Each structure stands twice: as structure tokens, then as C-alpha cells.
Amino acid sequence: MNAIEIRNLTKNFGDKQALKGLNMTVPVGSIYGFIGENGSGKSTTEKIICGLIHPNGGEVKLFGRDYKDADVRAKVGVLIETPACFPNLTVWNNLRLQAENLSLKNPDDEIRKILKLVRMEGAAGNKFKNCSLGMKQRIGIAMALLGNPDLLVLDEPINGLDADGMRIMREVLVDLTKKGATVVVSSHILGELEKIATHYGIVRGGKMIKEMTSEELERSCRTFVAIKARDLTKTKTVLLGKYGRVEEDEKGYLRVYEAKKPEEVVIYLYENGITVNEIKTDKIGLEEYYIDLMGEKGGR
Numbered sequence: 001m002n003a004i005e006i007r008n009l010t011k012n013f014g015d016k017q018a019l020k021g022l023n024m025t026v027p028v029g030s031i032y033g034f035i036g037e038n039g040s041g042k043s044t045t046e047k048i049i050c051g052l053i054h055p056n057g058g059e060v061k062l063f064g065r066d067y068k069d070a071d072v073r074a075k076v077g078v079l080i081e082t083p084a085c086f087p088n089l090t091v092w093n094n095l096r097l098q099a100e101n102l103s104l105k106n107p108d109d110e111i112r113k114i115l116k117l118v119r120m121e122g123a124a125g126n127k128f129k130n131c132s133l134g135m136k137q138r139i140g141i142a143m144a145l146l147g148n149p150d151l152l153v154l155d156e157p158i159n160g161l162d163a164d165g166m167r168i169m170r171e172v173l174v175d176l177t178k179k180g181a182t183v184v185v186s187s188h189i190l191g192e193l194e195k196i197a198t199h200y201g202i203v204r205g206g207k208m209i210k211e212m213t214s215e216e217l218e219r220s221c222r223t224f225v226a227i228k229a230r231d232l233t234k235t236k237t238v239l240l241g242k243y244g245r246v247e248e249d250e251k252g253y254l255r256v257y258e259a260k261k262p263e264e265v266v267i268y269l270y271e272n273g274i275t276v277n278e279i280k281t282d283k284i285g286l287e288e289y290y291i292d293l294m295g296e297k298g299g300r
Contacts, residue, residue, distance in 0.1 A: 134165030
């Protein structure tokens with residue numbers, strides 16, 4: 001069974017068509033990385049899944065049932081944009097209000113469990129307004145987790161976090177799927193998303209242009225030989241005499257995309273009077289794959 005199945009979803013805002021027949025499949029137990037540029041339709045899709053806005057057409061099913069079904073709606077937790085908390089109340093009291101709103105039977109036990117899960121046990125007495133950005137994001141996730149939802153929809157939960165905050169957020173999301181939950185998470189920080197996502201959906205212009213598993217991404221990412229030499233400009237000129245695509249990356253390596261083995265590059269450069277200082281094989285990551293894909297779809 002899939003946690004989410006969307007077919008031919010459309011949504012208009014006045015004369016603007018935000019979604020143009022979007023399709024989406026999210027397997028149960030996955031961390032689904034939802035990727036796209038600003039205005040591509042990510043947030044609109046997430047808000048429809050959560051029942052915050054209504055589509056103009058198409059079908060949305062959650063766990064095999066219509067997304068408007070009251071029972072299935074109770075299985076969904078959501079954090080869209082920023083946590084909806086009272087700034088002058090403590091973390092505990094904000095969660096207590098939400099627990100009352102959800103009519104939880106044992107709210108205090110549930111809150112303690114959730115605070116432990118999001119690594120916030122020691123901050124229960126802090127006022128929300130005094131919490132750091134990373135803490136507020138985790139509080140938002142804690143709010144969404146009350147009631148033990150089977151599906152969690154998170155819109156940009158790691159943006160603005162420091163390295164430690166992102167590490168904690170990754171651990172929290174992985175822990176959730178180990179407990180059986182499904183997570184849909186959108187983010188512009190693709191390097192962080194790549195560390196945890198099991199599935200990806202790439203959307204552009206209101207349409208899904210690619211869905212794939214992390215294994216399929218791994219197989220699709222191009223490998224290259226990366227080298228360092230004393231004179232990179234001269235080295236690049238020599239390499240372009242044999243290889244069609246050679247690029248310098250931000251770390252000062254020359255990437256040779258058409259070489260089959262690193263030793264053939266070393267031999268070729270040695271024959272042309274260039275000594276290699278460092279050489280390795282590597283593979284492009286999610287961010288570069290996404291940029292390449294956008295370039296292809298954009299016709300560049």
C-alpha cells in the first residue's frame with residue numbers, strides 16, 4: 001500500500017494554474033524528498049494533501065482512501081512553513097493545548113514521549129519565543145506528532161538550521177520511519193535531504209517530472225575522475241584535447257566525465273608533460289543531478 005497516491009491533480013489560483021495534472025506516489029514507511037524550485041507547486045500540493053486547500057481536479061488518496069475521509073485525516077500530522085505556537089507560553093503548555101485540541105486520553109504521557117523523540121526534554125519549561133530556530137522547528141514537529149500520525153508532511157523543516165540542528169532533524173525523521181511513519185519533506189538543502197531520503201519526487205511548473213528511489217538516483221548519477229595538478233589551466237587545455245567535457249569544481253579539482261579509468265587520465269597527462277598531484281573517482285550528488293535535470297527539461 002502507498003501512503004499517498006495522487007493522480008492528475010490540478011489547482012488554480014485565479015488565472016494562474018499552480019498544478020497541471022500532477023501525479024505522485026509515496027510508499028508507506030518512506031522518507032519522500034519533495035524537490036522543486038520556488039513556485040513549482042510543492043507547497044500547494046502539500047496543502048492539498050493536508051486538507052488546507054482544495055483542488056480543482058484530480059484524485060488524492062491517503063492509505064488507499066479518499067483524502068477527505070475523517071478517519072484517514074486523523075492519521076496526518078503537518079508542519080507547513082512555521083509552527084503555530086503561542087509565543088508567551090512554554091513549550092509544554094503549547095503542546096498541552098494541542099493535546100487537548102486532539103482529545104488525547106493521556107496527554108502528559110504523550111507529550112513526554114514526543115519531547116524525548118525530538119530531543120527537547122530539557123526545554124519543556126522554556127517559553128516558545130525564547131527558543132532558537134532549530135528548537136522551534138523541532139517543537140513544530142512535536143506538535144505535528146501528537147496523536148501518533150502515520151503520515152507527516154513537513155515543508156522546509158531544516159532551512160535556517162545550523163549543522164547541529166540539521167543533524168538532530170535528520171535523526172528525528174529517520175527515527176520516525178523506524179517506528180512505522182511515512183514522511184514527506186520538502187527542502188532546498190538537497191545535500192541534507194540526500195542523507196535521509198529513500199524516495200524522491202521532482203516537480204516543475206506544476207507537474208511531476210521525475211520520481212525515483214534513492215537506489216535509482218545512485219545508479220543515475222554520473223561518475224567522473226577528479227584530478228589536481230599544479231597548473232589547472234594548462235591541464236584543462238590538455239585534457240580537452242582528448243575528453244569532451246572537463247570542468248573545474250568549487251574544491252579546485254578538474255572533473256573528467258568521459259574517462260573510464262583514472263589511470264588512463266594519469267598516463268595521458270604524463271605523456272603530455274603534466275604530473276598529477278591528486279586523483280580520485282567520484283559521483284555527482286542529488287543537487288547536481290537536480291540541476292542537470294532542470295537544464296534538460298528547460299531545454300538548455
